[in-house]
Amino acid sequence: MNNVFEFIDNEIEFLNENKPIGTHIKTGDIRKLSGKVFRMLPDQKIEHIIPLCERLLEERRWEKGVIAFDWANRVHKQYTKITYSVFYLWLKKYVRGWGDCDDFCTHAFGNLLLQYKELFTNVLEWTEDDDFWVRRASAVILIPSIMRNDFNRLKPFYIADRLMNDKHELVLKGYGWMLKSLSQINKEEVIDYLINNHENMPRISFRYAIEKMDKESHSFLMSL
Numbered sequence: 001m002n003n004v005f006e007f008i009d010n011e012i013e014f015l016n017e018n019k020p021i022g023t024h025i026k027t028g029d030i031r032k033l034s035g036k037v038f039r040m041l042p043d044q045k046i047e048h049i050i051p052l053c054e055r056l057l058e059e060r061r062w063e064k065g066v067i068a069f070d071w072a073n074r075v076h077k078q079y080t081k082i083t084y085s086v087f088y089l090w091l092k093k094y095v096r097g098w099g100d101c102d103d104f105c106t107h108a109f110g111n112l113l114l115q116y117k118e119l120f121t122n123v124l125e126w127t128e129d130d131d132f133w134v135r136r137a138s139a140v141i142l143i144p145s146i147m148r149n150d151f152n153r154l155k156p157f158y159i160a161d162r163l164m165n166d167k168h169e170l171v172l173k174g175y176g177w178m179l180k181s182l183s184q185i186n187k188e189e190v191i192d193y194l195i196n197n198h199e200n201m202p203r204i205s206f207r208y209a210i211e212k213m214d215k216e217s218h219s220f221l222m223s224l
Contacts (some may be wrong), residue, residue, distance in 0.1 A: 110144035176208025
């Protein structure tokens, strides 16, 4: 198995050496590499994949984080409720950037919540976590379920209520993004929520929430 990690190291080094001067490796190239290596793995059972992801995450390199979260998502059909404890540990231990947070929560972790909506009670507790990445995650993780219009047991407005005046800008943007996603599914409910809360909601969250609104609705809400 060490040969797999050596292969990943060599491929990342190749990408670094051949990228245009002054640029960074593209995330898309890392995802292509991730898929290529995943197909090489002889055992794709979740109990084998999770430790490999952990090993990648322990190196704390963004490229390997992308691969780890991608591999975890590729085995989403094998998730059980026990997977939650693993993913929550990763959230607390390894997510230290908005890219990590959003990638993990809109794919692997979001797919877990989509399958086991009873985990929403745990997610509600994240809104009070000292770590602002966990608080942002409490909103972002709902987006996959929302965009599939499969969130009947989830309560996005509860999350928005709890994060309403969070002290961190990235958390405010996070729940604004969640509301924006919800506006594409239940526009009128989001409009009503924004009307009722526009005096208390920070403008940055409000603006995010209305980004996908039609011109008439956008103009009306901005006038409040």
